[in-house]
Structure formats: C-alpha cells, structure tokens
Amino acid sequence: MPITLGLDLGTSSLKALLVGEDGTPITSVTESLTVERPHFGWSEQNPESWIVACEAALSRLQADYGEALSAVEGIGLSGHMHGATLVGADGSVLRPCILWNDTRSSIEAAALDDDEARRITGNIVFPGFTAPKLDWVRANEPEIFAKIDKVLLPKDYLRLWLTGEAVSEMSDAAGTSWLDTGARDWSDRMLERTHLSRAHMPRLVEGTERSGDLRPELAERFGMKRGVVIAGGAGDNAASACGVGLSEPRTGFLSLGTSGVLFTPSAGYEPAPETAIHTFCHALPGLWHQMGVTLSAAGSIEWLSQILKEKPGDLTGALGETIGEPGRVTFLPYLAGERTPHNNAAIRGVFAGLDAATGREALTQAVLEGVAFSMRDCLEAGAEASRPHQLIAVGAGARSAYWLELMATVLGVEIVLPEAGDFGAALGAARLGACAATGADPKTIMTTPPVAKRFAPREELRQAYEESYRRYRALYPMVSAL
Template sequence: MTSYLGLDLGTSSLKALLIGEDQAVIGSASVPLTVERPHFGWSEQNPESWIVACEAALAELRAKHGEAFSAIAGIGLSGHMHGATVLGEDGKVLRPCILWNDTRSHAEAKALDDAEARAITGNIVFPGFTAPKLLWMQAHEPALFERTRLVLLPKDYLRLWLTGEAVSDMSDAAGTAWLDTGRRDWSGRMLERTGLSRAAMPGLVEGTEASGAVRNVIAERFGLKPGVVVAGGGGDNAASACGVGVAAPGTGFLSLGTSGVLFTATAGYRPVPETALHTFCHAIPGLWHQMGVTLSAAGCMEWLSKFLKEEPAALTGALGETIEAPGRLMFLPYLSGERTPHNDADIRGVLAGLESDTSREAVTRAVLEGVAYSMRDCLDAAGDTPKPERLIAVGAGSRSAYWLELMATVLETEIALPAAGDFGAAFGAARLGITAATGADPASVVSMPPMARTFEPVAEKIGAFRDAHARYRALYPAVKAAMAG
C-alpha cells in the first residue's frame, strides 16, 4: 500500500491526516498549541512547540496505523500565514514567532503601504503581514534584526526541521508583502524597503512541487521509508481550497467560521487592493486566488446566542429552511471592525430599524442577512473578475440550510454543501503531497468531494435582496459619520 500525510499547523493545534491512494482517510491526530500575549496587541508562539507537536502527532499515527504510516510516500504542509519566524547565523530561532493576529506593527504597515507596494504585491500591506513585523524589529529590536539571517513562515520552519531545506511555496509567500505576486517571485524592491535581501528569504516552489525529502534521521526515528517527498504545500486557505476541490477558475468556497471568507480561484492575476481584497497565488501552478474577508460571520450568531441565551442551531432552526423576503430590520456585522471592502478597524456593528414588536426570529434573520450582505460585498470587491459558478460551503455556519439558501440568493450563485467528511487544510495538504510524490496532474487529484446538497438562488427573491443590499451599503457611511461625531 501507499499512503500520504497532510500536516496543518494551526494557531491552536497541529493536525496530521493520513490518507490512502484512494484519498480515503486512514487516521488523524491533533495536538494543541498555546499562544502567548505578553503585551496588548501582541500574539506570539514558540516555534519549537510546533516541532514538539509534530513529533507527538507522528508518534500517535505510527502507533495507531503502523502499516499505513510506514507506507507514506509524500507529505504536504499547510499552515497559518504571515507569521515571522526569524533565524540567526547558526540556524537557531532568535525570538518567538510574531503571529498573523499580532497588531504591534500597525505603524510600520501604514508606512510600507503605498502605491508602489500595492503595485508589486497586489495587496494592501496589513499589520498582520510579515514584512512590517521585520520593520518593527528593526525599530524596536535592532540587535536581533542585525542578527537575522533567514525569515521563515510558520509551516516552513516545520519544513526546515523535516527536510533541512529552507523553502516556501507561492501561496504562503504571497502573504508576506515581499512577493511580486504577479511574477511569483521575491521582489528585490520590497525586500530593500525592509532592510533585507533575497539571501534572507527561503527558496520558492509551487505548492504541488517537491521541496525536499524527509531527513534520514527523522525517517529512521519514525519508521518512514528513505526519501519521502515533502511538497511545497500552501497557506491555510489555499490548502483548504485544495481540500474542497477549488482548483479551477470559476470555482470557490464560502467559509462561515467565526470570520467569513469568500475564496475564488482565478486564471489570471487580477489585483484590486483598493477594496481590501487579498490577491494571492494559489497553491496550484498557473492559478491565483482572490479572497474577501468579513471579520464576523458565524461569530455574529455566537454573539446573538449569548445575548438571547439560546443556541445558534435553535435560533436558525426556528426559521425553517425556506427563506423569507428581507425584513426592514438591518444588521451591520462589524462586531470587530471590517476587512473587505472597508479595511476599517474602528467601525462597529449596528441593528437598525428596531420596533416595539420586533421578534427574536426577526433579529435572527437580520443577523443572517447582514452577514450575507457582507459576503456580497466581498464578491463585488472583485470588480470585473468573472464571478464563480459555484461555491462550496464550509464552516460552522454551513450547518444552517436557511443561511445557505439565503447566501445563494444574495450571492446569486449556487452553493454546494459537501457530504460528511474531512476536507479541510490537512486534507488539501495531503493532496498536494500526492502531486509532489507522483507527478500527477493536480486536476486529477484535487477534485471536489461528494456533495450532500445544493442550494440554488431563489429567483423571485433576488431583486428584493439586491435592493436590501443597497440599503445595507448606505448604512456604513452613516454609521461611520455618527461614530466620528
């Protein structure tokens, strides 16, 4: 037999997923991780904890699935993006990794974000990106900055331990603000602006390509065959896209987790940074992806659940499965600010149109509609980029049939819900491991999973929701002005 392994380094845990040649899941292991917050706005993690977690996950899979584990032919990597892992001359980590949700470098990001940076990278330079973190080190930890010889993204530090190779993939590198995203190569100019050179960057490969092989000492320790190929892999969202088969233009996924993500694959490079839409390389060669983010999606239902003291499933279940026309009550889901299209950390949420007889069902519908309109904003932010023909629904919010029918109608796009199974980033990473080890065409490996159900737009309600979305859009500047006053 032959098997493949996907490793997904998340902020809160490391997951290892073992699959067979037929892509059926053989087993998985998850090891928790902790985040340190030494100061307000800081978020750090010890890179050595990633190694310890990976060792534990590998040992658990070997103990439970010895034969299949020893037959691993390829490994794929996925991980949380934007983290700054800095190494010195001796290859040792100089300080804890500064994570994606660390905001200390907001001033440096603002200084770096200009027309030149956007033209090269295709994106706004956000504080969470990697490059401004090195500018922060230059200003606040100059001695450590001077000792910096290599900067790695989190999953690539795991790769360094596995293979001995300093390599990244295009999709993860695109989130650093150092990549010329259209050319799929490091930008000498952006490196120069942060006091670095190409020598401080890892090599680059496509996510489907081999980046190296597992070191003999690790292979012998865990009973792996010599020369197990490690794929380039991908950033967490690109790997998740591979997990649900978003591998061709016109496809995408809608993630309704605590935050919301609208991810669409594109054949060409179509940056629109002015709308706060991310334009990154896909993990698959020749493709890019656009990604809109709303900071509170299912998180809005979690807020409402606490407020009304009723579980989210009970609140949405009370609405049934057939959507009603939009109500007069309007909800802005900006509980934590908003990313796409406003890039506004200060804006906050609003319920507008409350009446004396407003029911909890009406409030629930308004919250679901508000998040749907925010996802429509993400779709519209792509400008003239062709709209996806189908979106795959993932995340906790996808359990609500009402919400998915609503999303299909507001987005005017078919939404498909996968059958039960594990199709996340670890699965996508394992699929990338298959392509790197076998040389198979990614299109033959990264297929869509079986679908449990599809949701079509409700044609007779599309017009009403278009009008409601226009009213929703008009609320933002009014609320912004009121908050400023």
C-alpha cells in the first residue's frame, strides 16, 4: 500500500490520520469543532470552521511528520452525514450548515415521506435527512434558497476546498432522500419535489473511485506531492465499516459515538422503510447496508457528564468492568428525538423511577442501560435473516468494558473489541484513499482487525434485562402521549 491520509470530519472534531505502507496508522491529530444551537431543535455548524480545522491538522502533520506527509499518494474523506451545506455561484457558503441532529424540518419531512419517496429512496424521509432541510430553507429563508448553486454534504464541502470539484459518493448521498438508492443515482423526481435539479447536485462516484486531485497550491503549502488522488470516501458509518473490514452479510459493528449505530452489510438491495431501518449504499461498489440509529448514545453520557461536572470516563469507570442486576431507574435517551424505530423528532428523554437515594452511579447506570435498550430496538427492527452473529465495537463508548458487556447481554450477541489502535472512520477513509490511488481490490485492503477482548452475553442476567427492557418499551407510548 502507499502512504495514505484519512480525513474524518466529525461533529465535535476533525481527525487526520496518516497510514503507513503496512496499512497501520503512523500518527493522528485532532482539531476541535463547536456546534451552535440557536433555537430549540436546531443544530448548526460553520463550514469555514471545517477548513480552518483541516488547515491546522495538516500544518501539525507537516511540522511533526513532514516526510510521511510528503509521501502521501491517496486521501480519503469521511464525514457526518445529512448536513445541508449551501453554496452560492461564487463558491461562498450561504448560511451555517444544518446538521444531522437538527430536527426543525419535521413538518417538511412528513410532507415528503410517502409511498413514492420510500419506493425511490428505500427509506423513510427523516427530519435529519438533507432534502427536508432544503424545503425548510425554501419556506423560511427564500432569499437564501434562490441563491443556491450547489448543495453539498459536509465532507464534500471539505473536498471542494481540497480539489475544487463538487463531488459526492453513494454512501453519503443515500442519506439525503434525493438518491435512487437501488440505482445508485440521483432521482430526478425527488429533486423535483424539493424544487431542485441535478444542476444543484455534486457529481457522484463510488467511495473507492478517484473524485479529483489535491489542488497544486495546497500540495505546495503543506509539502505534499502534486497529483495526490482524493477518493470518493464515505459517510462516517460506511467509513467505519471499511475501517473494521466489514463487507459480508451477518457481520456488523456497534458504534457508540455521539449517536449509536448498528450497521450490517448486505450483498443485495433489501429496503424495509416501514421499520425505520436505514438502507443505504455501502462505500464499496455493488454493496448496500442496513443501519439502525439512535441519536444520543455516547452523547447521552456527555450530557450527563456536563450536568454532574465529571468526565465521562470517570462516570462509567465508577461502575467497574462487569455488570450486575439492572438498575431501578429507567432512562429514555431521546435527547434530540429518535430515529429507529420511532421516527419521532419531537420525543425527548426522561428518567423514571428516581427516589431520594438515587445518586450518580444510579444515573450513570440508567443512561448506559437506556442506550443499550435503544440499540436493542434497532436490532429488533432489522430482519431476522440478517441478524449479525457478532458485532465489532467502535467509537468512544467502546472504551467502557462495562458498557460492552451490558450491550452483549441486552442484544444477545457477542461483541468483540479490536486491539488497541485506530480502526474507525479515519482509517476507513484512508483505506478508500488507497483503493483510489492504486486501483486495488477493496477486499485486499479492508481487512478485519485483531481482537483484543470478547464480550459474551451474561446468560444468568438475560431474563432480568429482558424485564427491564419491557419496562423501557412501556415508557415510550406514555411519554409520546405527552
């Protein structure tokens, strides 16, 4: 393999990962990002902050690993999905990017979500998806809508800066409600329904294909080669799948990042929108995947840590490394609404069962259990035939052995933790960069990582957690009715 660079644009940070010729990481740097929430249900980010973060990351790599950076032949991009980045004819950003966890367009999403949309896109039109956000802009900010030249997903705005090309790829585009997901092409009908056309859309490539080359002025500025290939890349979850080498059915990963994701590849296109499971294109050509999503996973622990003014690791560490009986407090983790299986942008979280003796550990345990139960909802929403026999754990939440054992017990599936190292979206992006630079077969590059630890379901506790899960499920209709 050549030396490659993976750029992963997350909600809270941008990560740049250098990967060596042996396929293992050389080093990584991270630059923080902030999210603005000017109104209830809104979540926005300034796209220019992504450029500033990327410039800072590349400068740090140049200063400390200049020789390796100068040898990079391929760059892959990964990023948070669904964001609406609106660009004018002069290349300027017209307004802050409306992010994936923004729920303002729930009315527009409901209007778009019908049998036709589900047949074309293979998915419910969720409020977090990109298309309803554009309908909201048209209705509420018509002067901005009139100036739109291109609608770009977050990582693709970063690509525009890197290459000068407006390009996207299949895995990210599948989360817009504009893609004919089975045909892997923009749908003229869905664009028409949101008063847009193909002219407003970036060109599409597969995640392993070349989307353009690094601009010469950037290559010179950061001491890099001319003609460095930029791969199509992937949305963050498809990139994470590439990072852990998932391309076969009945495999999957459990991501415990800000949101929680249960991801399983599929060889064919098998949409089931009525379940609120996402059916998207994989970053690898000819493959698709199904994905259940809960909007607040590790984000729920982050929220609790801010309230209690303790670090997330200290909160979860106080519970130890092995689980006991479920707690008496129940938590619904709907801090930003919920996708799978409820498709409810208005629902919000709740603690139930609090008493005078409830302390920090009980609240922490309730949050971890609530997120585990929300991932169980995702598992139950999927088809029985495609249930994974094993899940690879990724994301910040995977640092907690307690949480992984809890997840294994609640899901009834073995969970494996990779050996120490970076096997997330940034590595997946770098691997896609290697495919684009060399033309190599993706299966020779997308290898699975060595396993550090396995977490089997605690069978003696399964029944107790089944009863706790039933209590969790009974809460939703009562809270929803409020």
